[in-house]
Amino acid sequence: MTKLYVARSPRVAARSLDGEMMIMSGQDSTLFTLNKTATILWQAADGATPLDQIVEQKICREFEVEPAVAMKDAESLARQLASHGILQLDEQPIVSLGTGEPR
Amino acid sequence: MPELTTEVERLSLVIEIGGMPVRLHTCDIGFLRMLENRYAGFVSNSDRAEIEFDVDLTPPGTADPDADVRVTHRQGRWRFERGDFQAEWEPQCRRGWIRQSANPYSIDAVLRITHTLMLARQGGFLLHSASAIRNGKAFLFAGVSGAGKTTISRLAPRDATLLTDEISYVRQSSDGYSAFGTPFTGELAKLGENVSAPIGALYLLAKGQENRIDPISPPEAARSLLTNVLFFAEDEQLVQSIFHSAFEFVSRVPVLRLTFVPDARVWELIG
Numbered sequence: 001m002t003k004l005y006v007a008r009s010p011r012v013a014a015r016s017l018d019g020e021m022m023i024m025s026g027q028d029s030t031l032f033t034l035n036k037t038a039t040i041l042w043q044a045a046d047g048a049t050p051l052d053q054i055v056e057q058k059i060c061r062e063f064e065v066e067p068a069v070a071m072k073d074a075e076s077l078a079r080q081l082a083s084h085g086i087l088q089l090d091e092q093p094i095v096s097l098g099t100g101e102p103r
Numbered sequence: 104m105p106e107l108t109t110e111v112e113r114l115s116l117v118i119e120i121g122g123m124p125v126r127l128h129t130c131d132i133g134f135l136r137m138l139e140n141r142y143a144g145f146v147s148n149s150d151r152a153e154i155e156f157d158v159d160l161t162p163p164g165t166a167d168p169d170a171d172v173r174v175t176h177r178q179g180r181w182r183f184e185r186g187d188f189q190a191e192w193e194p195q196c197r198r199g200w201i202r203q204s205a206n207p208y209s210i211d212a213v214l215r216i217t218h219t220l221m222l223a224r225q226g227g228f229l230l231h232s233a234s235a236i237r238n239g240k241a242f243l244f245a246g247v248s249g250a251g252k253t254t255i256s257r258l259a260p261r262d263a264t265l266l267t268d269e270i271s272y273v274r275q276s277s278d279g280y281s282a283f284g285t286p287f288t289g290e291l292a293k294l295g296e297n298v299s300a301p302i303g304a305l306y307l308l309a310k311g312q313e314n315r316i317d318p319i320s321p322p323e324a325a326r327s328l329l330t331n332v333l334f335f336a337e338d339e340q341l342v343q344s345i346f347h348s349a350f351e352f353v354s355r356v357p358v359l360r361l362t363f364v365p366d367a368r369v370w371e372l373i374g
Binding site: 028 | 320321322326329330337338339340342346347350353
């Protein structure tokens with residue numbers, strides 16, 4: 001099975017405030033507020049950890065959900081975030097330029 | 104043989120908003136007089152200018168001032184474009200040019216854009232909000248069109264100094280944030296006073312059945328602030344800068360919801 005890697009886009013501004021992660025697109029200044037699952041995914045998206053590992057180690061533990069179900073949802077979420085330019089997706093590990101880090 | 108060329112007199116004036124002087128050069132005395140009238144109270148005698156613009160007037164045309172504005176940054180130079188004007192500004196040499204017909208609306212838009220860019224570099228911003236000074240503090244009233252900015256400005260008591268009924272000028276200072284008066288008007292069509300004061304609070308306006316102030320969560324404060332910040336540029340660095348400035352602002356200035364009925368008693372809660 002092909003691995004999927006996720007990385008925070010360096011082209012966004014991100015900040016966590018009182019547990020809410022807010023992200024603004026650097027391209028069109030659209031503001032997003034991430035829910036709890038999306039926040040976990042965003043924070044773990046280091047470009048080096050495969051998505052299935054993030055799901056198993058972070059999401060399944062937090063939400064007590066079946067890995068297969070969680071993986072399907074996480075992949076859908078990752079593709080949705082990628083379509084807004086918030087995450088980068090690749091089948092290879094992603095070397096990030098380093099901005100867009102959560103604070 | 105006599106000289107065939109004539110020397111064109113170069114006229115200029117400085118418009119100082121938010122303590123930032125911008126000098127405009129023109130060859131048209133009628134346009135200069137119009138600017139002096141339009142920006143009365145904001146025309147400065149300052150020799151210093153943060154930016155100097157040469158204004159090149161074009162014949163009146165059918166350009167659309169309602170067209171989308173585009174602000175782009177390339178090779179150290181900002182370019183502003185709308186149906187009714189084009190402008191460029193090179194921050195490093197503090198100079199630029201504006202091409203427009205002799206009307207007050209285009210120059211007003213160019214000044215707003217210029218100030219958003221200058222402020223962003225200093226942790227400040229322009230905000231869709233009315234603002235007024237009372238008892239030595241500035242209070243901002245933010246909201247989209249129809250939220251009540253003009254209404255609350257119109258209801259201001261005599262001891263309140265109106266800074267603007269439409270666009271507030273927010274600058275960061277060593278001990279917090281200050282609001283400055285602006286000539287950018289809304290429905291009230293009344294220029295703000297060219298004065299400033301430390302910001303006491305930002306109120307998010309809501310119309311309701313009673314006058315009351317409610318706290319809001321920091322994330323909601325940040326979201327609401329970002330929704331109301333004037334933003335033109337398609338530039339990632341600038342987006343990042345304004346985004347982080349908004350969070351800094353909500354960490355230092357109280358942001359509250361002000362529900363009000365349209366009568367003057369709402370001002371009993373302010374200041």
